[in-house]
Amino acid sequence: MDFENKKATRQSYGEAIASLGEKNEDIVVLDADLSGATKTNIFAKNFPDRFFDMGIAEQDMMATAAGFATCGKIPYASTFAVFATGRVYDQIRNSICYPNLNVKICATHCGITVGEDGATHQMLEDINLMRGLPNMIVISPSDDIQSKWAVEEASKINGPVYIRFGRAATPIIYDKNIKFEFGKGIQFGDGKDATVFATGIMVAEALKAKEELKKENINIRVIDIHTIKPIDKEIIIKSAKETKKLISVEEHSIIGGLGTAISEVLTDEYPVKLIRMGMKDCFGRSGNAMKLLEYYGLTSKEIIENVLKS
Amino acid sequence: MLDSDKKIEIKNLEDISKNIRKNIVEMVYSASSGHPGGSLSITDILTVLYFHEMNVNINNPKDEDRDRLVLSKGHCSPALYAVLAEKGYFPKEDLKTFRKIDSYLQGHPDMKKIPGVDMSSGSLGQGLSVSNGMALAGKLDKKDYRVYCVMGDGEIEEGEVWEAAMTSSHYKLDNLCVIVDNNNLQIDGKINEVMSPYPIDKKFESFGFNVININGHDFNEIITALETAKKIKEKPTVIIAKTIKGKGISYMENEASWHGKAPNEEQYNIAIEELK
Numbered sequence: 001m002d003f004e005n006k007k008a009t010r011q012s013y014g015e016a017i018a019s020l021g022e023k024n025e026d027i028v029v030l031d032a033d034l035s036g037a038t039k040t041n042i043f044a045k046n047f048p049d050r051f052f053d054m055g056i057a058e059q060d061m062m063a064t065a066a067g068f069a070t071c072g073k074i075p076y077a078s079t080f081a082v083f084a085t086g087r088v089y090d091q092i093r094n095s096i097c098y099p100n101l102n103v104k105i106c107a108t109h110c111g112i113t114v115g116e117d118g119a120t121h122q123m124l125e126d127i128n129l130m131r132g133l134p135n136m137i138v139i140s141p142s143d144d145i146q147s148k149w150a151v152e153e154a155s156k157i158n159g160p161v162y163i164r165f166g167r168a169a170t171p172i173i174y175d176k177n178i179k180f181e182f183g184k185g186i187q188f189g190d191g192k193d194a195t196v197f198a199t200g201i202m203v204a205e206a207l208k209a210k211e212e213l214k215k216e217n218i219n220i221r222v223i224d225i226h227t228i229k230p231i232d233k234e235i236i237i238k239s240a241k242e243t244k245k246l247i248s249v250e251e252h253s254i255i256g257g258l259g260t261a262i263s264e265v266l267t268d269e270y271p272v273k274l275i276r277m278g279m280k281d282c283f284g285r286s287g288n289a290m291k292l293l294e295y296y297g298l299t300s301k302e303i304i305e306n307v308l309k310s
Numbered sequence: 311m312l313d314s315d316k317k318i319e320i321k322n323l324e325d326i327s328k329n330i331r332k333n334i335v336e337m338v339y340s341a342s343s344g345h346p347g348g349s350l351s352i353t354d355i356l357t358v359l360y361f362h363e364m365n366v367n368i369n370n371p372k373d374e375d376r377d378r379l380v381l382s383k384g385h386c387s388p389a390l391y392a393v394l395a396e397k398g399y400f401p402k403e404d405l406k407t408f409r410k411i412d413s414y415l416q417g418h419p420d421m422k423k424i425p426g427v428d429m430s431s432g433s434l435g436q437g438l439s440v441s442n443g444m445a446l447a448g449k450l451d452k453k454d455y456r457v458y459c460v461m462g463d464g465e466i467e468e469g470e471v472w473e474a475a476m477t478s479s480h481y482k483l484d485n486l487c488v489i490v491d492n493n494n495l496q497i498d499g500k501i502n503e504v505m506s507p508y509p510i511d512k513k514f515e516s517f518g519f520n521v522i523n524i525n526g527h528d529f530n531e532i533i534t535a536l537e538t539a540k541k542i543k544e545k546p547t548v549i550i551a552k553t554i555k556g557k558g559i560s561y562m563e564n565e566a567s568w569h570g571k572a573p574n575e576e577q578y579n580i581a582i583e584e585l586k
Contacts, residue, residue, distance in 0.1 A: 028447075028450070049450065050450070052446065052481075054477060055473075055476065055477075055480075057470075057473035057476070057477070059435075059436075059439070059469075059470040059473060060439045060442075060470055060473035060474045060476075060477055061439075062439075063436040063437075063439030063440050063443070063470070063474070064439045064440070064442050064443040064446070064474075064477065065443060066429075066436075066439075066440050066443060067380075067429070067439065067440035067441060067442060067443020067444040067445075067446070067447070068443040068444075068446065068447050069443075070378075070421070070428065070429060070440070070443070070444060070447075071374070071443070071444055071447035071448065071451070072374065072447070073447050073450070075443075090433050090436075091436055091439075091470075093433075094430070094431075094432060094433040094436065095429075095430070095431075095433070095436045095439075095440060098420075098430055099420070099421050099422055099429070099430040100422060
């Protein structure tokens, strides 16, 4: 696999929503003064009548999106994840999820790979916040191809969807002809030494670890969990039964994210140990994105260490 | 088919309004909870809106050409439900089930359960944003429906209201009419003592609204203000309606303590007597 062919998933979002806007006239896009960064500026340029810059007013943006949805529009509301979930939690809860309105929240700048802007802008609790809301669907795509699929797939779901995108350029994993299935994890290999469940940009790191370990004759499987809610119980239980060790890895807090979601399935159905890799109940800090992943132990190196650890 | 028999005479509006007040008191009494004070202050306004002004269709509550109303002060659901039942969206007998476990009449408006409710509400400060979304969608689709947003005067202490007010005027939403129920009371007391939003009219004016001040219990003034609002182009209108919290029930009038409590049996009997 070529890990050097990279693209930021926020760019993929920008391209995908512009292309979806072409096909579906019900799509409207709202942004909160960050269209250059979230890449909704492509849509804005192509469809100025269906693009609404709401200024630096995220709460207003989310509830306005709800109003659009009551009139049959399919609003995609975008800003940085820290504002798109934390700042507007009440608007999402009461005006979007409770009435189950057809609003898509596309959040960019998730996780520590925001980089130099530091902790205030590095959202590490968004999956936790969104996963807890009734009616909300949570998708965390791992690369360019999957991000584009998620943007279109969300438009086919009648109800609220949260999609998580990153700022930094990260490897393109999938072939453009791949077919993804909503709610179904994607398994790489059938190694029995360990399963690494990964989401978002950690999928590429897990795949790097898989290739390295293979050289040592250690065979692991990697499972890309792109749909975090509803989660693919079947693939989790099957791998729990078939492999010696389970690891989860996410660019998110270990509280309430992918690791927690998998733990819930295991607790209910097949209680075994899970090693949860992620941000360990802490805020991030400023720095180069890739250096931050090393600093917080979120690279293939630490995944390998966890596989090898007895 | 939208409502065509809407221009009901003022004498009849007064009768309807009295009936709605009676139903509000009965609902809150029967539920042993709820918010009578603010419901009674917006009764006359909602009566004019639904029985005189708005184009709605009780046979197809989701008619895409209908006028919409967002009750941003969602705790005043008794007033909205009583009006919707009076209008014929659902049976009046169901009002007694308000707030009970097997009822669709939730404590706060639920658009998924209740015919005629255009938006779920309850968490204050969000309704104007939602109304803006509806008004923007109407403009986009070149529809001529109007959007009404009813807010409390205490509610406008919420910051999102002013974000939304910027949006209403930035996007020139002349298909939007906001009504502020200025009863001057919130839970902890008088709004000017708790956290004054005054001067409300000047605030909205500086945010780019056409502002109309009225007595919110005078049917002529309500009707005229709504008519005027329709003629204003390129900017949203806000009607600041001076009202009396608890209007119509002597012991509830201008008493903050009646914001969110139910009358006991004796108080209930007095209220019903006063509304005869």
